[in-house]
Amino acid sequence: MQTFAVLGGGPMGLAVAWRLLKQGHQVTIYEAGERLGGMSASFDFDGLRIERFFHFLCATDYDYFDLLQELGIGDKLHWVNTRMGVFHDGRLHDWGEPFALLKFPGLSLVEKVRYALKVLYCKHLKNFDALDQTRATGWLRQWLGERAYNVLWHPLMSLKFYQLQDEVSAAWIAARVQRVAHSRESLFKEKLGYIEGGSDTWLFAMEAAIRAKGGEVCLATPVEQVLVENGTVTGLRLQDGVRHFDKVISTIPLPYVAKMVPDLPAADLQKLHAVRNVGVATVKFKLSRPLTPYFWLNLTDTAFGIPGIIEYSNLNPLQDKVLYVPYYMPQDNHKFAWDNDQFRSEAIRCLKAINPAFDESWIKAFHVSRYYYAQPVCVQGFLDTLPPMRSAINGFYMADTSYYYPQDRSITESIKLGNQLADMAGSVHG
Numbered sequence: 269m270q271t272f273a274v275l276g277g278g279p280m281g282l283a284v285a286w287r288l289l290k291q292g293h294q295v296t297i298y299e300a301g302e303r304l305g306g307m308s309a310s311f312d313f314d315g316l317r318i319e320r321f322f323h324f325l326c327a328t329d330y331d332y333f334d335l336l337q338e339l340g341i342g343d344k345l346h347w348v349n350t351r352m353g354v355f356h357d358g359r360l361h362d363w364g365e366p367f368a369l370l371k372f373p374g375l376s377l378v379e380k381v382r383y384a385l386k387v388l389y390c391k392h393l394k395n396f397d398a399l400d401q402t403r404a405t406g407w408l409r410q411w412l413g414e415r416a417y418n419v420l421w422h423p424l425m426s427l428k429f430y431q432l433q434d435e436v437s438a439a440w441i442a443a444r445v446q447r448v449a450h451s452r453e454s455l456f457k458e459k460l461g462y463i464e465g466g467s468d469t470w471l472f473a474m475e476a477a478i479r480a481k482g483g484e485v486c487l488a489t490p491v492e493q494v495l496v497e498n499g500t501v502t503g504l505r506l507q508d509g510v511r512h513f514d515k516v517i518s519t520i521p522l523p524y525v526a527k528m529v530p531d532l533p534a535a536d537l538q539k540l541h542a543v544r545n546v547g548v549a550t551v552k553f554k555l556s557r558p559l560t561p562y563f564w565l566n567l568t569d570t571a572f573g574i575p576g577i578i579e580y581s582n583l584n585p586l587q588d589k590v591l592y593v594p595y596y597m598p599q600d601n602h603k604f605a606w607d608n609d610q611f612r613s614e615a616i617r618c619l620k621a622i623n624p625a626f627d628e629s630w631i632k633a634f635h636v637s638r639y640y641y642a643q644p645v646c647v648q649g650f651l652d653t654l655p656p657m658r659s660a661i662n663g664f665y666m667a668d669t670s671y672y673y674p675q676d677r678s679i680t681e682s683i684k685l686g687n688q689l690a691d692m693a694g695s696v697h698g
């Protein structure tokens with residue numbers, strides 16, 4: 269039995285801790301925030317407990333399903349045939365199935381065929397290596413043609429990554445398309461999942477299971493430094509002193525790690541400094557009536573400043589209607605410093621365009637959540653730009669959502685990688 273400190277109480281940190289406890293180790297989780305969950309944590313939205321950032325599950329989220337079963341809450345997972353839409357040239361159109369594609373007025377027949385072929389190609393892609401060194405923007409333009417690219421992908425690439433858009437790898441885009449393409453009941457029906465009670469349902473069950481197995485959970489306890497002597501981890505420096513551990517596993521966003529572990533080799537510190545993330549400010553509205561029938565609505569007009577909105581209550585049937593408007597951007601974008609009222613009026617301008625009947629009297633509550641390192645910018649050859657998970661310091665391991673590239677961030681991938689990290693560090697030779 270060894271003593272482990274796990275840094276970060278998001279899905280990955282929890283998965284690491286749970287797995288290590290089952291292996292018989294002694295585990296302490298350190299979470300800087302006042303609640304577990306990281307990006308999947310919830311808040312009180314005027315009487316409704318809901319995630320700060322929306323979450324849906326796909327049919328291939330196997331590691332997530334396994335964990336729900338293990339925690340005895342598999343019955344809390346529900347599946348819904350959701351609808352996807354696109355707001356184009358001032359009108360709403362169906363999207364996401366063959367008839368909708370055929371009817372969509374924004375593309376020619378040839379462009380539609382090219383688009384369908386691209387989705388099929390991504391859906392059946394087994395190995396993403398060939399796309400790893402390819403630039404997403406060029407690859408998508410080649411597949412679809414310039415005009416179709418501008419309608420379908422330019423809004424996402426330019427309004428999520430801004431000046432970094434040309435650095436994103438095609439493998440990352442292809443994996444994103446594949447995950448959603450596999451989540452279907454049939455060619456004509458998309459199927460997405462949600463958890464009754466939201467992510468809190470499994471986060472609370474997980475916390476209870478961890479504590480019941482002897483794990484320690486320290487909330488509101490940011491780790492200041494990982495202590496190292498003669499190339500080996502000795503423990504942590506916390507605000508109120510030092511604590512000794514045999515091993516330390518970090519699951520916090522990589523940009524924080526460089527400062528926290530200055531004893532890493534210079535080349536690894538340089539890599540950590542070079543990883544870029546975009547931030548997100550997500551505007552949420554609780555409405556008295558629905559805005560659209562769609563769960564996911566893409567916007568083709570970049571003037572709205574967002575590539576899409578998520579009407580979460582069209583997936584999870586809540587009493588009130590809940591809508592998320594995510595503004596992703598590099599943190600140096602002037603909008604990232606906007607106050608809540610600026611985001612509110614910008615989002616309302618968009619909602620009014622989408623549904624001219626929308627009136628501000630529909631708004632029952634409003635909230636903005638921000639996450640500084642919300643999405644790594646997965647550049648070409650991304651994994652080669654990261655330091656190794658098993659670091660050069662004996663007993664120190666690190667990962668964050670970057671490491672499951674080409675897969676996009678998701679709870680299931682964080683759980684899967686957390687399990688792998690625990691197996692790597694918890695073994696006798698770890």
Ligand SMILES: Cc1cc2nc3c(=O)[nH]c(=O)nc-3n(C[C@H](O)[C@H](O)[C@H](O)COP(=O)(O)OP(=O)(O)OC[C@H]3O[C@@H](n4cnc5c(N)ncnc54)[C@H](O)[C@@H]3O)c2cc1C
Nearest residue numbers: 276278279280300306307321323324490491677678679682
């Ligand atoms: C807008 C948005 C929408 C999303 N939608 C979906 C979705 O639909 N489906 C899905 O599956 N996933 C979705 N995700 C992604 C999902 O939330 C993440 O992949 C997952 O939560 C990542 O978990 P993690 O533990 O790897 O990292 P994080 O959640 O980032 O957790 C890291 C933790 O480290 C803590 N920390 C930081 N610094 C310190 C420190 N010094 N000491 C101690 N702790 C520290 C943080 O407070 C945080 O709790 C979405 C994310 C966002 C932002």
